[in-house]
Amino acid sequence: MKARNLIDAVNRTVCLYPEKDALLSKVNGSYSSISYQAFWEKVRNTAAGLASLGISENNKVAIISENNPNWPICDLAIMSLKAVSVPIHSTLPPDQISYILQNSDCTFVFVENEKLLQKVLQTNQISQKIAIFYPDENFLESDHIIPFHHLCRNGEEKPLENWEEIWKSIERDDLATIIHTSGTTGLPKGAMLSHGNILSNLEGVQFWMIEARPTDIFLSHLPLSHVFERMAGQFMPLSIGATIAYAENIDTVPENLLEVRPTVLVSVPLLFERVYSRAQKTIDAGTPLRRKIFDWAVSVGIKRYHYYLENTFDQIFRNSELPKDFRRQWKLANKLVYNKIKSQMGGRLRGLISGGGALNPKIAEFFWAIDLPVLEGYGLTETSPVVCVNPMARTKVGTVGKPLPNLDIRISDDGEVMVKGPSVMKGYYKNEEATSKQFKDGWFLTGDIGQLDPDGFLKIIDRKKRIIVLTSGKNVAPQPVENAINQSIYVQNSVLIGQNRKFVSVLITLDFENIVTWSKKNGIKGDKERLIRNEAVQSLLKSETERFTKGFPSYEQPKKLLISCEEWTVESGELTPSLKVRLPEIERKYQETIERAYSDQKLNDMQMAADETAVSLSLSKPRRERENEFTA
Known part of the structure; x- marks a missing residue:
């Protein structure tokens, strides 16, 4: 039976794995864990604290923070009250933060630290109450500002008796979040995503991609304020009982990979480009023999990738393994080269997920060659976000994969990719004109030029306006x-x-x-x-x-x-x-x-x-x- 809403999806996991680690974060130099049961109690207490301050159905609550355990706790607490979560990128300047707060009618704001608090305070119109994650017990509370731990303590002391009744009444069509577009061509627009939009995307993605497992560990380092990380790095692992470990920041990802040793990494092309660049730099600094061995090993890996791509499923299952001589070459290449690169990324990765931009096909092929499958996908904020993704069983490098099974795509006469399905947004908040321009005969217009190959894989050429x-x-x-x-x-x-x-x-x-x-x-x-x-x-x-x-x-x-x-x-x-x-x-x-x-x-x-x-x-x-x- 499908989950009724996002809170329901996480609650099912809590019931199955109450003692399992849900979240890992760095505390005093080492990673500490929060179990699913403890995580759920924090969500409950935060929701009660918000309710005591008057937050209820349809209220808009912003989160301005880097990734940490408080992010999903607040996100779920907000939505459990039938309120609407509004993530805001912590790197935005004060004027853009002010615009989003006002445009989305936010009445309450969660901020991570004093630096981000000052950004909010710099805005001209401060009409929101603010809760700050700042841990200093001496932080002075005011009419506008309340320390987060005080809010949670209030919720623990005065629990919301009908909390479960409230979140169980949420329907799939109810608004869950407003996520503002990046604004590459103008002012950000607030895409309204329902519980059903995000849930249907999770269901479609699980059909095609690496099947996420309760034993998986995800390293979260992309901003949770971005829809890609929110879906793939938060709701996906929380809905199946996996563990989320938070990187300290983008610069510590190499170090955190070795500490956490994740099994799945969700990232953007920039990280994969850096890993590729580092490997090339190391080899270029080595001896000619070392370079020759590296090039040979990569050529063996590419040959293996094409073997699986070119053979039918029946042939692969029937033979199950590579031809004997080829298998010996691959094992040697794995020992001499692949394992050394994989060990620098923790040694346990079974799959990489790339989104948020185009991945160079040569770099994608390199990762497949060294036995680190990278699955490239495509999507937009307005589609919750995934439209297409490469299936694990038959990835085609150079494409963004096949449409999710619960989505339809069409290529218009001028080459634009059009999408229809349950993960397409409800519209732009308070912007009917922009909403109407984004749809044609019920199809969402992506603004991207694309091509479908004979096997149904989509290739994105570029932005239509670019x-x-x-x-x-x-x-x-x-x-x-x-x-x-x-x-x-x-x-x-x-x-x-x-x-x-x-x-x-x-x-x-x-x-x-x-x-x-x-x-x-x-x-x-x-x-x-x-x-x-x-x-x-x-x-x-x-x-x-x-x-x-x-x-x-x-x-x-x-x-x-x-x-x-x-x-x-x-x-x-x-x-x-x-x-x-x-x-x-x-x-x-x-x-x-x-x-x-x-x-x-x-x-x-x-x-x-x-x-x-x-x-x-x-x-x-x-x-x-x-x-x-x-x-x-």
Whole structure:
């Protein structure tokens, strides 16, 4: 029997595994656990504390916090009262936090610490009561602010007698949460997701993906304020009795992987790119023999992946194992290479789940080759979020998988992916105009251009609004080119530019740790600015861009390279909280740099006449009054 609502789904787990570890978090330098029964009691007490402050049906309550046990406790407590949870990214500036609080009509806010409290207090209109997770007993309570542990103690001393009756009456169609979109093209919109939206997505995902098990341990490091982590890293494990361990922060993930030794890791392409980059860097620093062994082992793993992909299910089940000689090669490769890489990620991972952006096919193939299956999927906040995912039994690298069994997708005449099914949102909160624009004849318009192959696997080409049209009439999809360039261990981010221009250029940020390592190895010294000015470094970046884009048609290959020595971050505004590039912000910030690059007509004509793929490096002097930007 299907769960009636999200609280019901978790309660079933509590009844089955009361003494099992539900949550793990770092306390005084080591991981401590909370059992499912203790977790449930905390949810109950938090709900009673909220009720004593007047929170009830349809009230909106915000959570502004990094990942920790209090996040799911508050999330479930809010929803158990028929109230609506409103997650807000902790990295957002005060003005955006203020906008979301006001737009969603929040009456109460949970914040993690004093730093985030100050962000809320900086907003112009403070109409919400605030509970802070701040553990200091000396923290002064006021009319607006209450320490979280006081709220929970109030709930424990004055329990809500009809709490179970309240959450059991919640229907699937009832509103559970309002999650605001990243706002890559404008102001965030609040997607209204019901209990049924999220539950149906869980049910569909479990059909296709790694079947999550009660014995699994998930390492949670993506923001829980993002729908992908909320579904795959919170509700999925809690609904089947798995354990969630919280990473301390994004920088400690490598260390936490070794401490927790998870079995499933939900992440974004950036983490997998970093693991791949680290492996390449280690091999490049080794002996020629070591490199030869590594390349051989990867080739064996890729051959194994294609063996399983190309054979039918009947053939695989009938033979069950690889051919004898091939099996011997794979076991040797596993011992010499695969196990060493897997041990650096804890040694127990049986599957990786990638979402929130496009994963480079070569990097995906690498993980499959070293026996770390990575399942790439596709979805949006408005679809709760998963639309497609690669099935464990037959993953097709380079695609985002097959539609969930309870969803329908259609490709429109202009190539846009359209979705219909029970996980599609109820609409945008207080924005009927935006809601009506997002639907056509009952189909949700994703804004993504895609293709379905003969086997029903979906391939995302790019965002519909991101297709670059050159003055020659050629159309360029930036995402595949950017993914290719991002394979370089020296590149952190890349953005293709060229709308209504003769040719495309690329703007990149650098992985300075790897740039510095390479420079030292080649006897080059200096700070960031000096390194970017150095001809040898420029030559390296030129050759990397050429190397990774040589397989694309000439008109899709960048003719100019623009380099910024600044890192792009969520805090500085270039990235969304889900680590997508905010193109309007990039174009605004680097407008002068881009215009200077395209105004060098002599160089442009030379490149276009020769139709060369090489990037000519003619560094111009930076303008000191602007950001540290350089045109190469």
